[in-house]
Amino acid sequence: MSHDPAARPAPQMRPVPFRGGGFTFRPIGWLSPVVFVLLIALWELGSRTGVISSIALPAPSAAFAAFLQLVETGMLWRHMEASLYRLAMGWTGGTILGVLVGLAIALFPPLRAGLSPVVSALFPIPKIALLPLFIVWFGIGEGSKVATILFGTFFPTVIATYGGVDNVDRNLIRMGQSFGLSWLSIVRKIIIPGALPAILSGFRISASIAIVLLVAAEMIGAQYGIGAYILMAGALFAIEQLIAGVAMLSILGLTIGWLIGRAERYFLGWRT
Amino acid sequence: MELCIDALSHGYGDTEVLRDLSFTVGEGEIICIIGPSGCGKSTLLRMIGGLERPAAGQVLIAGEPPSGSLNPITYVFQDFALLPWRTVEGNISLVLEDHGIRGKRARAVIDDVLARTKLSDFRTALPRQLSGGMKQRVAIARALSVHPAVMLMDEPLSALDSQTRELLLDDLVELWLRERFSACYVTHNLAEAVRLGHRIVVLSRRPGAIREIVPVDIPLAERADRAVELEPIQRRLWSLMREEAVAADRELTHVA
Numbered sequence: 001m002s003h004d005p006a007a008r009p010a011p012q013m014r015p016v017p018f019r020g021g022g023f024t025f026r027p028i029g030w031l032s033p034v035v036f037v038l039l040i041a042l043w044e045l046g047s048r049t050g051v052i053s054s055i056a057l058p059a060p061s062a063a064f065a066a067f068l069q070l071v072e073t074g075m076l077w078r079h080m081e082a083s084l085y086r087l088a089m090g091w092t093g094g095t096i097l098g099v100l101v102g103l104a105i106a107l108f109p110p111l112r113a114g115l116s117p118v119v120s121a122l123f124p125i126p127k128i129a130l131l132p133l134f135i136v137w138f139g140i141g142e143g144s145k146v147a148t149i150l151f152g153t154f155f156p157t158v159i160a161t162y163g164g165v166d167n168v169d170r171n172l173i174r175m176g177q178s179f180g181l182s183w184l185s186i187v188r189k190i191i192i193p194g195a196l197p198a199i200l201s202g203f204r205i206s207a208s209i210a211i212v213l214l215v216a217a218e219m220i221g222a223q224y225g226i227g228a229y230i231l232m233a234g235a236l237f238a239i240e241q242l243i244a245g246v247a248m249l250s251i252l253g254l255t256i257g258w259l260i261g262r263a264e265r266y267f268l269g270w271r272t
Numbered sequence: 273m274e275l276c277i278d279a280l281s282h283g284y285g286d287t288e289v290l291r292d293l294s295f296t297v298g299e300g301e302i303i304c305i306i307g308p309s310g311c312g313k314s315t316l317l318r319m320i321g322g323l324e325r326p327a328a329g330q331v332l333i334a335g336e337p338p339s340g341s342l343n344p345i346t347y348v349f350q351d352f353a354l355l356p357w358r359t360v361e362g363n364i365s366l367v368l369e370d371h372g373i374r375g376k377r378a379r380a381v382i383d384d385v386l387a388r389t390k391l392s393d394f395r396t397a398l399p400r401q402l403s404g405g406m407k408q409r410v411a412i413a414r415a416l417s418v419h420p421a422v423m424l425m426d427e428p429l430s431a432l433d434s435q436t437r438e439l440l441l442d443d444l445v446e447l448w449l450r451e452r453f454s455a456c457y458v459t460h461n462l463a464e465a466v467r468l469g470h471r472i473v474v475l476s477r478r479p480g481a482i483r484e485i486v487p488v489d490i491p492l493a494e495r496a497d498r499a500v501e502l503e504p505i506q507r508r509l510w511s512l513m514r515e516e517a518v519a520a521d522r523e524l525t526h527v528a
Contacts, residue, residue: 175353178321179367179418180343189366193357270357272400 058240067244075229082224083214083252086142090149091210098154098206099199102161106195107187112162119158127152128216135220145217152213153206160202164195197271200264207256211249226252273335273344273421274298275320275454280329282315288479289315292329295473295485297422299335300452302492304465307475308513308520313458314426316480320456321345321424337421342371346420350427352407354399354414360386361395364414371418381417388447389413405436409443416451423455429464441467445492462509466502467495474512477520483512 040060046052047059054062070076105112105119127148134144134151168191176186218227226248233241275297282290289312297303307313318324320331322345337344347353354363361382368378386392389409399407408428415423429437441464447453448468459465465472472486488505490498 169353171349171351171353172355174323175347175349176366178323178343178345178347178424179370179414181367181370185370189369190355193355268357270398270400 055239058243060243062240063243063247066238066240067247070229070241070244078224079226079229080248082222082228083218083226086145086149086217086225087210087214087252089142090146090213091153091207093146094150094153094210095157095203095206097150098157098202099161101154102158102199103165103187103192105158106162106165107191116162119155123155123159127213131217131220140221145214145222148217149210149213152209156206156209157199157202160198160205161195164198164202165191167198168194197264197268200260200267203263204257204260207260208253211253211256215249273333273337273454275345275422275456276332276334277316277320278330278332280316280319280326280331282312282319282324282327283479290326291479291481293475293480293482294329295471295482297454297456300454301470302448302455302457302468304469304472305456305458305475306460306462306465306472306509306513307480308477308517309460310520310523311475311477311516312480313460313475316475317347317424317426317456317458321347338419341419341421342373343367343418344421346415346418346423348408348411348415348423348425348428350430352399352404352411352431354407354410356399359396359398360391360402360410360413363399363410364417367414367418385413385417388416388450389443403436404432405440408432408440412444412447416447421454423453425455425457427459428457430459430461437461437464442496444468445496449493462506462513465509466506468492472509474509477516477523483516486512 043052043057044060047054047057047062052059067076070079101115101119105115130151131144131148134147138144138147172190172194173186176190181189214225215227215230218225219231222228226245230242230245230249233239233245277293277295277297280290280293281288293316295303305313305316315324319326322331333344355366358366364382364385365374365378368374368381373381382395383392386395389412391406391409391413394402394406394410399410402410408431411428429440432440445468448455455468457465457468466488469488470492472488474483474486475481476483486505486509488502490501495502
């Protein structure tokens with residue numbers, strides 16, 4: 001084979017075909033609001049033309065009217081206040097206790113050996129099933145509702161926290177020891193920040209569990225709250241109110257998710 | 273301050289890792305430890321630094337550490353071991369905080385070590401923004417900030433590309449000429465060993481025992497220019513290690 005280009009007639013030149021396309025993620029920021037608007041517009045159109053029966057699914061405008069009525073009567077704040085209070089108390093209590101217990105389990109071998117099977121046994125129980133028990137223990141009022149949310153968020157937080165601690169780079173801990181850092185310093189400055197990504201993603205999961213449990217708890221013996229409002233609307237076949245309540249839950253969930261996203265960006269800015 | 277490694281032996285379960293090692297690390301002396309992979313070099317270093325207990329034998333400290341030494345025996349790790357959520361400055365202040373050095377005094381120490389490692393422009397950078405060579409410089413700056421008497425360096429240049437390695441090697445030599453620190457330098461790179469070591473401890477494959485301690489009598493400052501004289505020493509080291517390395521390579525394949 002000759003390597004002298006002049007010795008051969010020049011073959012036809014063509015570009016190397018490009019094969020590297022696809023499978024890359026490219027953010028298209030404007031698309032998701034457009035999809036939302038489009039879906040709601042289609043739904044509205046369907047309701048107006050009678051394709052969607054108003055008994056099965058009211059028009060978005062009807063649901064929005066129900067929502068406006070809630071605002072006008074001032075009931076929105078009543079329901080929101082009750083729900084947010086329960087959510088805040090239950091979720092905050094559950095996550096604080098969960099992080100503390102998770103750290104304790106991860107850091108002290110006897111606790112790990114003793115408690116982690118207990119946590120594993122209690123974690124899969126749907127906490128809604130315990131609601132009647134909580135009513136017996138804490139009364140039909142706020143206590144049982146907060147306790148349900150607290151319990152429901154506690155276990156996933158424990159598991160996320162000790163999983164996070166287990167995943168902290170051992171070499172960083174060894175580094176801390178080699179520089180003579182105290183036990184407390186190693187925990188505070190190496191282990192907790194190292195476990196923070198896992199703890200925050202645990203928060204995401206526990207927040208959505210908290211909303212599920214909130215609605216379930218409010219469906220039993222609550223006068224106010226988004227869950228109570230939805231239950232009442234369902235009982236009265238006021239489906240547009242029901243839809244308004246469900247939309248409020250969705251917005252609540254989105255807001256919490258957004259807040260956690262902000263927290264992640266703030267605390268985990270060091271990640272790539 | 274000197275370190276005496278006295279009849280050190282160790283094993284995990286039935287596997288004997290280190291067998292009867294004895295040598296000293298003198299003041300201002302760099303001891304390089306070379307050996308085939310899996311011969312227990314890193315384990316040895318962990319024991320010298322008090323991070324692991326040997327099954328038999330001991331590591332002794334002779335003399336007092338120099339005054340002002342916050343952490344007489346200090347590590348430099350192969351993977352740098354920088355906290356990714358702290359800046360360059362924060363990573364150094366981490367090891368000062370526990371000694372009660374904060375605020376102005378900490379800033380003075382940090383300024384000093386960053387200048388000595390040519391990092392002053394990178395004070396507020398996060399580790400992910402730095403190249404491997406820069407990260408290891410930060411780790412060295414952190415080690416210097418506690419005024420070590422002995423530095424334990426576990427393959428500090430092995431995670432770097434060969435050009436960066438060459439640059440850092442020069443920096444280490446320069447640093448030694450200024451500071452005269454003592455060091456135990458574990459490496460599998462023979463060129464690094466002959467460039468940096470006053471004495472080179474050659475370990476056999478597992479269980480790691482001392483095959484020979486090779487002295488290198490050329491002053492550190494002149495080694496870069498007298499590469500021709502280093503060549504025979506490096507060849508000798510390789511001839512000592514070659515069979516061990518071949519055997520160690522096979523051994524690992526069997527285990528896996």
